[in-house]
Amino acid sequence: MASAPPARPARIAETRQKRAGEAMRQRSRERLVLAAAEVFAEQGYAGATVTAIAERAGVSLRTLYTAWGSKRRLLRAYVEYTMTGSPTAVTEGTWVPQLQRLLDPESLADPQARMRQVARIVREIAERMGLAWRLVRDGAAIDPGVAEDHAELERLRRRSMAGLLEGIDEGSLRPGLTLDRAIDTTLVIASPSAYETLVHPGGYSMDEFERWVGDTLITALLADPRP
Template identity: 30%
Template sequence: MARWEPGARERLVLAAVDLFTEQGYDATTVAEIAERAGVTKSTFFRHFPDKREVLVAGQEALSRLLSEGIADAPEDATPLEAVAAGLDRVSSEMTSFNRDLGPRIKAAVAANTELQERDRTKSVGMSAAMTEALLRRGIADPTAHLAAELGMIAFRQGWARWTETDRAADVPLATYTRAALDDLRAASAALG
């Protein structure tokens, strides 16, 4: 097993997703994931604390990108415009690797209660990162929380549409997250 080959983290994610799909999350061991990825078990643990974390590996990066996008939004941006800037920043980092992996991760998560709980925790963490970024912009607490929650809904809806559409269209994720956010803005206006 060549520990020095590049892309170990990505190979570990792919191996884990494949094994979780083939034999189930509970039946899959860290040793099997490492072997499938062509790395040692210790290499696995350099990248992930446990097998559960493999499927939410990008949470910290996503939260950071959302926060940076919100922080870099124009000074006069409304809370939802700042959230849109965060969604744009995250979207700009998503590649075909992420898009192709999305439905496979969704299937693995749907098949396991523990992974579903971890996925919910990931969403809460991303929403909290957006809320904090909005609060740093001087947005009032209830407004910051609401805008962040709408941002998370838009991200989930946009992600689902992006990963389920025809790959040949090559439409960027931002198109879908922006459309979802616009739909949510219109829906919230209809609440009265």
């Protein structure tokens, strides 16, 4: 009696189909995030509808709900995308280490250089996230779920600043200023509201904003703010 043919080719085909399906789903998820960004920019969070986002992405409503579940989750994904280039990097916990890798090694031992580096990183984030910050702020006023996300993002901002100041010599800080208070101060100076006040509608260029953040951090935090 002849033996049954090996099942390996069928398993290989099934694996390839599964990978192709996962890749297609991932492309749909990313396309929806980009479409949501366009619709949010045009209509705001309150005015945007899942129907408009699905139409802009060229997918069905069912695909949208399967991929993201709600408009709120799409906004959250858009925020994470503008932060990291990935709609899941914050969820996966890779954001703070990614930020820390942006610090030049020489700045780790030079407090003034560290403040300048923080200002540069804040400027780069602000350039990507200006719209996202406004959308979350406005959405939080009308959607309790977005308000929860906003609170979580504020906690993430604190962890981010703590990561950027990690290892700084506390002796280089102003007398009586603890590292925790230094992080609090940095959160206020390098904040979305500071960006919106100074750049829009304040008229600062991004170079001026970065310089202001660096100068203000050095003056507010360091024991010796002289250049």
